[in-house]
Amino acid sequence: MESPRQSEVAPQAPSYRDLRRRVLAFAGLFAVFIIVVALIGFAQLRNAAVEAARARAQSYSNILSAHLDRTMGAIDARLAQIVLQSERLGGPSGPAAQWLPVLDAAKAGASTIGSLSVTDTSGRIRHSSLRNIIGADRRDRFISQALSDPNAPELLSDAPMTSPNSGALLLPFGRRLLDGRGRVTGAVVATFAPESLRSFYRSIDTEGGVLRIIHTSGALVFEEPMSGASLAADDPVLASQRAGYPRGVFVRPLVEGGPTLITSYAVVGDTGLIVAVSLSESQALAPWRQEFFIGGLILVGLLAAFGLAVVAVLRQLQARERAELALQEQQQRTAEAQRLESLGQLTGGVAHDFNNLLTIIIAAGDSLLTRVSEDLRPRVDSILYAADNAAALIQQLLAFSRRQALQFAAVDVNAVVTAMEDMLRRSLGARVETQFTLAPNLWRAYADRAQIESALLNLAINARDAMPDGGKLTIETHNAHLDDHYAVQNPDTTAGDYVALAVTDTGVGMTPEVLERALEPFFTTKEVGKGSGLGLSMIYGFARQSKGHVKIYSEVGRGTTVRLYLPRDVGSGETAPPPEAAASDQGTETILLVEDDAQVRLLATASLRERGYTVVEAVNGAEAVTVLDGDDHIDLVLTDVVMPGVLTGKEVAEHALKARPNVKVLFTSGYADASVMRNGLVQAGARFLSKPYRGGQLAATVRALLDA
Secondary structure (H helix, E strand, C coil): CCCHHHHHHHHHHHHHHHHHHHHHHHHHHHHHHHHHHHHHHHHHHHHHHHHHHHHHHHHHHHHHHHHHHHHHHHHHHHHHHHHHHHHHCCHHCCCHHHHHHHHHHHHHHCCCCCEEEECCCCCCCEEEHHHHCCCCCCHHHHHHHHCCCCCCCCCCCCEEEECCCCCCEEEEEEEEEEECCCCCCEEEEEECCCHHHHHHHHHCCCCCCEEEEECCCCCEEECCCCCCCCCCCCCHHHHHCCCCCEHHHHEEECCCCCEEEEEEEEEEECCEEEEEEEHHHHHHHHHHHHHHHHHHHHHHHHHHHHHHHHHHHHHHHHHHHHHHHHHHHHHHHHHHHHHHHHHHHHHHHHHHHHHHHHHHHHHHHHHHHHHCCCCCHHHHHHHHHHHHHHHHHHHHHCCCCHHHCCCCCEECHHHHHHHHHHHHHHHHCCCCEEEEECCCCCCEEEEEEHHHHHHHHHHHHHHHCCEEEEEEEEEEEEEECCCHHHHHCCCCCCCEEEEEEEEEEEECCCCCCHHHHHCCCCCCCCCCCCCCCCCHHHHHHHHHHHCCEEEEEEEEECEEEEEEEECCCCCCCCCCCCCCCCCCCCCEEEEEECCCCCHHHHHHHHHHHHCCCCEEEEECCHHHHHHHHCCCCCCEEEEEEECCCCCEEEEEEEHHHHHCCEEEEEEEECCCCHHHHHHCCCCCCCCCHHHHHHHHHHHHHHHHHCCC
């Protein structure tokens, strides 16, 4: 017959198989996704490399065309100067003795000018920097246009020609010569030698490509590096220029079957010249090919590692299937143990001492109720009201698992901090410097005052523990408006007005892993027995229940800031319920009061004596035993359960019952009644009064026990 435990486990098998299928499906999709992303990335990198080469080619063509345009401008400037001197020199028919120095001076220092010549209207060269061509006839299209066409541009150019002296390719440029009446008398012609640019162009890195200067007539004027090839009639640069595009960039071979080049060209003004820069696409993509190879190896390695990881995950899932039940049971036991241990540490570490303080406050307030005027009574009521809220806080801590309801009201957070200032300084110790920065005109928060006090105390203690060697703790309040953008980034809150309470320390800080889990219940980085891990989780739960928000900022080695945002009170109108009137039970019996806390002992003694009782005080168990062994008559022993020294309250009570069988015993403690019982300190059925208590409660309990 199948056991109940087996029947619970059986339905989990299909879910595991489904998880395995999901892992495999995810692994396949993830691998495909990574490959697609990598291919897209490589494609984008390739496009980026090509675009960068296009930009470089375009930059080169722009720079070189501007340089060539300036060179042509310099040649034109020299021609213009000669035109201005033409009439003074007697025109083309002027004496050679005057013309030749002018031509030689104009050519001097201009390495780009091959020659300067002056022709007459018949096209005959009358003067020239090249003496051997003087007298030659130059009646060609260039001269005909210069002499016969009045609408021709000032700077005239012609197709390239070969130098009769050097055999180099030259480009002719010229201007008309005019006499004083504006009649054309001839022309001055300069030849531009593109070869003079070779040393400059050779210094430019063409990345395996070529630099060219092309004439619009179809002549290849200049090429670096030289290949000896002539310009093709269908050259894409000429085709683009003839189509009306003065500038352009394209990626394709210059000749059919040739290498792919990234070419940029620019027309140089009205000179008829085109500068074309071609970069090798193959060389431009060389770095990308290296990245592709290395990236491909990395991708293959990652996919292989991912495959091994998937196999390992599947094996772990198989092992987990077998151990799942045992693990769940172990986790439940561990979680329960941690919860109980944390609750025990929390109640044991806070409740006892805090309840002693509240006992003093409440007892003192009770004693004032009958001694103050009606004008001052509301202030005493306020003290008792605050003490009641604090007592409610302790009860919430002791009964954390029951999730007691919060008591919302308008709270002055500055007043809360100020009221706790002395207690915080005592709790933090002398090694921690404290600073309070309280904002003026602070809004009131709509929250539970007791929980605010608890949160502040927890944050201060956490900060102290984070500064084992001392440091500085800053407590700050300010008004805050959280906008929609903040709310989107922090889904656990809503936009609006808040009152912020921030606690900042200069301690060790949190690592990202610890910060991620800081708000989890029972998570702690402290040693076993030194922290329950409930502090921040209680604050977080309180903030969420109050429709507030908690934000933690921390850096390792630089400290932590925990900022608690509480909603602003917008006029709730809630008021605190009035404290209950204290009972006035009188008596004349003698009571032995055993209490180690001096203030609690003082106020309890005063409260009982006001009601007619005779009180004998004992600071600890040893003094109480001495009194019990004496001759004084004792009707009732009122003893604290937990006291310093050898004897506990339980041992004092046992001694009292042996020495005086008829004596009555009343226990009191800052621990919860159930906690005291569970730890064996008080026998079941014994009378117990939990701290904090009012004077009337104490007197009523004493009276009831004496009358029982």
